[in-house]
Amino acid sequence: xxxxxxxxxxxxxxxxxxxxxxxxxxxxxLRTVVLPDLSRLEESVQLQLRERYESLTKKQQNPQxxxxxxxxxxxxxxxxxxxxxFREPAEAALLNAEALDARDMRWPYYLGHLHRSTxxxxxxxxxxxxxxxLAPGDVPTMIWLGEAAxxxxxxDTAETLFTKAVSLQPGSAAAHxxxxxTALAQKNYVRAAQSLQQAMALDNKAxxxxxxxxxxxxxxxxxxxxxxxxxxxxxxxxxxxxxxxELDELLHSALTYERNADLAGNxxxxxxxxxxxxRAISLAPTRAAPHxxxxxxxxxMGNRRGAIEQFQEAVRLSPGxxxxxxxxxxxxxxxxxxxxxxxxxxxxxxLDPAYAEARAGLENTLRRSGRAGGTP
Numbered sequence: 544x545x546x547x548x549x550x551x552x553x554x555x556x557x558x559x560x561x562x563x564x565x566x567x568x569x570x571x572x573l574r575t576v577v578l579p580d581l582s583r584l585e586e587s588v589q590l591q592l593r594e595r596y597e598s599l600t601k602k603q604q605n606p607q608x609x610x611x612x613x614x615x616x617x618x619x620x621x622x623x624x625x626x627x628x629f630r631e632p633a634e635a636a637l638l639n640a641e642a643l644d645a646r647d648m649r650w651p652y653y654l655g656h657l658h659r660s661t662x663x664x665x666x667x668x669x670x671x672x673x674x675x676x677l678a679p680g681d682v683p684t685m686i687w688l689g690e691a692a693x694x695x696x697x698x699d700t701a702e703t704l705f706t707k708a709v710s711l712q713p714g715s716a717a718a719h720x721x722x723x724x725t726a727l728a729q730k731n732y733v734r735a736a737q738s739l740q741q742a743m744a745l746d747n748k749a750x751x752x753x754x755x756x757x758x759x760x761x762x763x764x765x766x767x768x769x770x771x772x773x774x775x776x777x778x779x780x781x782x783x784x785x786x787x788x789e790l791d792e793l794l795h796s797a798l799t800y801e802r803n804a805d806l807a808g809n810x811x812x813x814x815x816x817x818x819x820x821x822r823a824i825s826l827a828p829t830r831a832a833p834h835x836x837x838x839x840x841x842x843x844m845g846n847r848r849g850a851i852e853q854f855q856e857a858v859r860l861s862p863g864x865x866x867x868x869x870x871x872x873x874x875x876x877x878x879x880x881x882x883x884x885x886x887x888x889x890x891x892x893x894l895d896p897a898y899a900e901a902r903a904g905l906e907n908t909l910r911r912s913g914r915a916g917g918t919p
Contacts, residue, residue: 565610565643572642574635576620584796587826588627591795595623614644618653625657626793633657641673648677652684652786659691667691682712683784689721698728716746717781724755732762742781748810750777779809797827804836813840831861838870847874865894869901876904881912 578596581589599616602608608616621636634657641650655670671688678684689704702725708718723738736759743752757772783791792803804819820837827833838853851874857867872887888905891898 563610564607565613573617573639576617576632576636576639579624579629579632584627585798585826587795587797592623592627595620610643614640614647614650617643618647618650621650622653622790622793625653626790626799630657630661646677648674648681648684649786651677652687653790655684655687655691656787656790659687659694664691664695668695680711682708682715682718683786685711686715686717686721686784689725693721693724693728698725701725702729714745716742716749717784719745720749720752720755720781723752723759727755727759727762730762732759735759736763746781748779749781750775750779751781753777779806782810795826797823797830797833800826801833801836804833804840808836808840811843813843816840817844829860831857831864831867834860835864835867835870838867842870842874847878850874863894865891865898865901868894869898869904872901872904872908876908876911881908884908885912 576599578592581592584592599620602613602616617636618640621633621640624630624633624636634654637650637654637657640647641654644650651670651673655667655674658664658667658670668688668691671684671691674684675681675688685704685708689701689708692698692701692704701721705718705722705725708715709722712718719738719742723735723742726732726735726738736756739752739756739759742749743756746752753772753776757769757776760766760768760772782788792799800819800823804816804823807813807816807819817837817840820833820840823830823833824837834853834857838850838857841847841853842850851871854867854871854874857864858871861867868887868891872884872891875881875884875887885905885908888901888908891901892905895901
């Protein structure tokens with residue numbers, strides 16, 4: 544008898560399973576998702592969106608499509624629209640996904656980010672809260688809900704969330720950072736400094752932490768430490784969680800790959816940066832900047848020949864690219880190829896007479912080649 548009751552309760556809680564087809568009422572209640580004007584986007588992104596929309600349309604037109612499959616189609620469409628910054632159709636698609644499969648935390652999670660990007664913090668909090676109810680132990684969602692609570696001026700709520708996140712995942716720099724910022728909002732400068740220092744120890748590349756640390760030390764009256772951290776402040780964020788990272792890397796776009804390469808390079812992850820840049824070049828082979836950046840990545844990876852080839856290609860595509868002339872000069876100078884170094888540094892200076900590093904490189908190479916004070 545106990546087993547029978549358990550089976551009945553489980554069936555009632557399950558509701559519409561992923562293999563059930565949506566009811567007529569469910570389909571009637573879905574929001575219309577229309578593909579927006581894509582003309583401002585790269586061709587590769589236009590193709591990506593059209594293919595995804597065509598797949599969604601086919602699934603939607605088939606009355607036998609299971610609810611879970613249709614939810615996934617709407618959800619993936621919503622993510623793509625969101626990544627391309629078409630927020631209204633993205634919201635409609637994600638709401639449809641959530642309506643069709645109310646047990647998948649991904650859809651309210653992404654809705655939370657969508658609302659946060661538009662500055663609608665109450666809606667963001669509600670969406671992240673729904674996601675957390677579906678995945679109570681998901682630390683990244685807990686952290687984003689805490690961030691939204693901070694944005695709404697609710698440090699007590701944020702503190703509860705960040706404290707739990709730290710207890711579940713002590714190695715989360717984002718959780719310690721959130722706890723530190725919460726303590727800062729509460730003017731508890733001792734605890735703020737401790738939590739922020741812990742966040743910095745866990746992710747010392749995240750330069751965004753320095754500003755909050757500076758404010759904590761200023762609150763403690765330690766002006767020397769405050770100034771030190773202010774000098775190091777930057778915009779590099781703590782590494783994104785998997786679902787957020789998936790969204791950031793979603794668009795098949797040269798600019799997206801280049802942006803992600805910049806983030807990887809700022810963290811010293813040169814192999815990752817190089818992979819992103821190769822993808823960018825495959826989509827936009829005539830742009831000089833990705834070649835220059837790939838050359839930089841290869842240089843730091845120890846592939847000097849590959850670096851030279853990429854810098855040379857950047858110069859071929861854009862003869863006025865002073866940074867690539869300078870980079871070639873640095874490599875040639877280190878390899879003792881003084882004449883080539885002098886020519887490259889001189890080219891960079893001709894393009895940008897105020898290029899201090901190129902001037903210093905030229906003067907140093909002239910001195911090493913015994914031509915100090917002479918003409919290039």
